[in-house]
Amino acid sequence: ILNVEQSPQSLHVQEGDSTNFTCSFPSSNFYALHWYRWETAKSPEALFVMTLNGDEKKKGRISATLNTKEGYSYLYIKGSQPEDSATYLCASLSGGYNKLIFGAGTRLAVHP
Amino acid sequence: EAQVTQNPRYLITVTGKKLTVTCSQNMNHEYMSWYRQDPGLGLRQIYYSMNVEVTDKGDVPEGYKVSRKEKRNFPLILESPSPNQTSLYFCASSPTAAYEQYFGPGTRLTVT
Numbered sequence: 001i002l003n004v005e006q007s008p009q010s011l012h013v014q015e016g017d018s019t020n021f022t023c024s025f026p027s028s029n030f031y032a033l034h035w036y037r038w039e040t041a042k043s044p045e046a047l048f049v050m051t052l053n054g055d056e057k058k059k060g061r062i063s064a065t066l067n068t069k070e071g072y073s074y075l076y077i078k079g080s081q082p083e084d085s086a087t088y089l090c091a092s093l094s095g096g097y098n099k100l101i102f103g104a105g106t107r108l109a110v111h112p
Numbered sequence: 113e114a115q116v117t118q119n120p121r122y123l124i125t126v127t128g129k130k131l132t133v134t135c136s137q138n139m140n141h142e143y144m145s146w147y148r149q150d151p152g153l154g155l156r157q158i159y160y161s162m163n164v165e166v167t168d169k170g171d172v173p174e175g176y177k178v179s180r181k182e183k184r185n186f187p188l189i190l191e192s193p194s195p196n197q198t199s200l201y202f203c204a205s206s207p208t209a210a211y212e213q214y215f216g217p218g219t220r221l222t223v224t
Binding site: 006032034036044046049051089091093098099101102103104105 | 145147154202209211213
C-alpha cells in the first residue's frame with residue numbers, strides 16, 4: 001500500500017497571511033497527484049490534478065507545485081481569507097494502478 | 113446539472129441488518145469509487161470500478177460488496193453491518209482515475 005503523508009496536520013493563520021503545506025508520496029511509478037479542498041459539511045472538491053515533474057498550477061490565490069523525482073507537492077495559499085478555512089487533501093495515483101491513495105489532510109483555520 | 117447523488121444521506125441501523133447505499137452519476141463517467149472517512153485517517157478507498165462489470169478492491173474492502181451493472185450506478189452493499197463500519201461514506205466518479213474526482217454529498221452511517 002502506498003503511503004501518502006501530509007504536513008502539518010493542522011494550521012492556524014491570521015487573515016492575510018500566506019501559507020503552504022506539503023504532500024509526500026512514493027516517487028516510484030508515479031502517475032498523477034490530486035489536490036482537493038474539503039469544507040466542513042460539504043464534499044471534497046478538486047483543486048488540481050498534476051502529472052508532470054516541475055508542474056505548477058494556479059487557481060486564484062491558490063497554487064501548487066510538483067516534484068515527482070523526490071515525491072512531494074506543495075500547496076500555497078497567498079493572502080489567506082477566512083473562506084479558505086477547510087481541510088486540504090492530496091491523493092496519489094501510481095502507474096499501472098487505478099487506486100487513489102489519499103493523505104489524512106491538512107486542516108487550515110484562517111482567523112479574521 | 114452534472115452531479116453524483118447518494119442515498120440515503122443518513123442511516124442508523126443495527127448490527128447484521130443488510131443495507132445498500134446507492135450512488136448514481138449523470139456525467140457518463142467510466143470510473144467510480146467508494147471511500148470511507150474516519151477521523152484522523154482521511155479518505156480510504158473501499159472499492160472502485162473502471163467500467164461496467166469491472167470492479168476491484170481498494171484498501172479497505174472487507175465487509176463490503178459492490179456491483180456495476182450500469183454505467184451510471186455503483187451501489188455499496190453491506191451484507192452484515194458491524195459497528196466498526198460506522199463512518200462517513202463518499203461515492204465519487206470521473207472519466208478515469210487520473211482525472212479529478214467528483215464526489216457525492218456523503219452518507220453518514222451509524223451501526224449500533
